[in-house]
Amino acid sequence: MTTTKDDGFSLLKRFIEQTLRIQCSNYKEDYIKRRLLSRMRSTSTTTYEEYLKYLHEHPPELENLRNALTINVTEFFRDADVYDLIRKEVLPALFRGRKTIRIWCAGCSTGEEPYSLAMILSDLMAADKTLSGQIFATDIDEVVLKKAKDGIYPEKSMGKLTDTQIHRHFTKLPDGNYQVKPHLQELIRFRPHDLMSGQPVSRFLDMISCRNVTIYFTEKQKDELARTFHSALVPGGIYVMGKTEYLGREVEGLFSPINSIQKIYTKKD
Ligand SMILES: C[S@@+](CC[C@H](N)C(=O)[O-])C[C@H]1O[C@@H](n2cnc3c(N)ncnc32)[C@H](O)[C@@H]1O
Numbered sequence: 001m002t003t004t005k006d007d008g009f010s011l012l013k014r015f016i017e018q019t020l021r022i023q024c025s026n027y028k029e030d031y032i033k034r035r036l037l038s039r040m041r042s043t044s045t046t047t048y049e050e051y052l053k054y055l056h057e058h059p060p061e062l063e064n065l066r067n068a069l070t071i072n073v074t075e076f077f078r079d080a081d082v083y084d085l086i087r088k089e090v091l092p093a094l095f096r097g098r099k100t101i102r103i104w105c106a107g108c109s110t111g112e113e114p115y116s117l118a119m120i121l122s123d124l125m126a127a128d129k130t131l132s133g134q135i136f137a138t139d140i141d142e143v144v145l146k147k148a149k150d151g152i153y154p155e156k157s158m159g160k161l162t163d164t165q166i167h168r169h170f171t172k173l174p175d176g177n178y179q180v181k182p183h184l185q186e187l188i189r190f191r192p193h194d195l196m197s198g199q200p201v202s203r204f205l206d207m208i209s210c211r212n213v214t215i216y217f218t219e220k221q222k223d224e225l226a227r228t229f230h231s232a233l234v235p236g237g238i239y240v241m242g243k244t245e246y247l248g249r250e251v252e253g254l255f256s257p258i259n260s261i262q263k264i265y266t267k268k269d
Contacts (some may be wrong), residue, residue, distance in 0.1 A: 009046030012036065015052060018065050027069075034081050035068045072144050074109040077116045077160045078211070079243055082262045087120045090238055090264060095124065097236070099208040100132040104232070106195055107213030111148025111180075111188075112157070118184045119169055128144065137200045138193035149190045151180030162214040195225055200232030208233060212242035219248055225250040233267040240264050 012023040013032070024032050025255045036051065043061060045051040055061055094101050103121075105114040107183035121133045139145045154177055170178040193201050195213065199204060208229050214222045226247060229239055239255055241247070241263040247255060255265035 002161075003114040008052065009033070009036075012048045012052050016065070017070070019062065020069070022066070022069055024117065032069070035071070036065075039065055041069050072109045072141065074112045074212075075160060076112045076157065078113065079262070080160065082240065082243070082264070083116060083120065084263060085128065085259060085262055086117070086240070087123075090207070090240075090258070091120060092126055095131055098131055098252070099204070100134070102202065102204065103133065103135045103207045103209065104205050105135055105137040105188075105200055106201070106208060108139050108145075108148055108156055108190070109141075110144045111137065111151060112153075113137075113209065113211065114148070114188050114190075115151065115169075115180055115184055118187045119165060122169070122184060122233040132251070133187060135188045136205075137188050137190045138149055138201050140193075140194045142192050145190055145192055151179075151185055152177050171235075173219060190207065196221060196230075198224060198228055200228050203232050204234050205232050205237060206234055207238040207240065210242075211240060212245070214241075214245055223248045223251045232252045235267060235269050237267045238264060239267065 004123055016022055016024055036048070039061070040048075040051045042064070043051065043054050043058075043269070045054050052131065052208065091101070101121075103117060105117060108114045114135050118135055121135070125131045125133065134267065137148060137149070141145070152173070153170075158170075158178055161170075166178065169181055169184050171181060191201065195210070196217075208227065210225070214225060226239075230251075233239065243261075243263055245263060255269050256267055258264045260268050
């Protein structure tokens with residue numbers, strides 16, 4: 001029996017839900033199809049059935065598919081323990097050496113990551129008025145960057161924020177969405193930037209947070225990026241990676257771990 005295109009799509013969706021635990025119904029069908037097509041192009045398969053067979057025969061492709069499906073996924077305080085360390089140890093230690101710090105949030109998607117960092121920065125600045133900071137937030141995708149700049153989020157995005165954080169940093173809009181207050185937006189400069197360009201967005205940075213971005217990159221590109229970050233950081237500057245990311249062998253000598261589980265590193269000179 002031959003299956004129609006849509007039967008193949010249904011089989012593939014069921015496979016994704018069972019194997020990757022990604023609920024396809026949470027996404028627009030068009031979006032899922034676009035992402036699948038991009039993976040099908042990369043694996044030289046032409047039908048959903050062929051791609052499903054490919055997945056069964058090439059298990060590493062599962063991770064590529066997961067990444068393709070979750071490409072812009074982000075949230076406020078993603079990995080709460082990482083942000084705890086940033087709040088309690090990393091930023092206070094940076095501020096012991098200087099009164100103003102510069103942070104680059106690279107691959108910032110729709111803005112939840114730089115706004116999370118801005119909330120921490122703003123709290124530290126409120127506790128000590130002599131402190132200041134600036135966050136450069138960049139992404140290659142101008143559509144998500146526009147959302148980041150607008151800083152408007154639906155109620156379901158606010159789950160990890162405390163009532164105090166929501167009250168202090170957001171305004172509830174008449175339509176039920178939440179808008180980031182100007183004091184946070186003023187800490188961040190959003191701009192488009194391609195991490196493959198080899199150019200940092202700025203130099204003399206105290207911290208770079210580039211999380212859950214390099215999973216799409218080749219080993220060579222990841223190494224080049226680590227070198228770019230190393231050159232853009234001040235001595236003792238901090239590099240925060242995603243929890244599933246790692247430093248390649250060629251570049252691991254450039255950084256030493258502050259916390260290797262939370263993937264927080266400091267620049268070695
Ligand atoms: C999964 S999101 C991660 C968002 C956020 N950093 C986090 O951890 O929640 C990955 C982001 O990296 C961006 N990205 C992918 N390739 C990029 C590149 N070459 N240069 C800059 N950003 C890139 C994507 O557009 C996407 O917004």
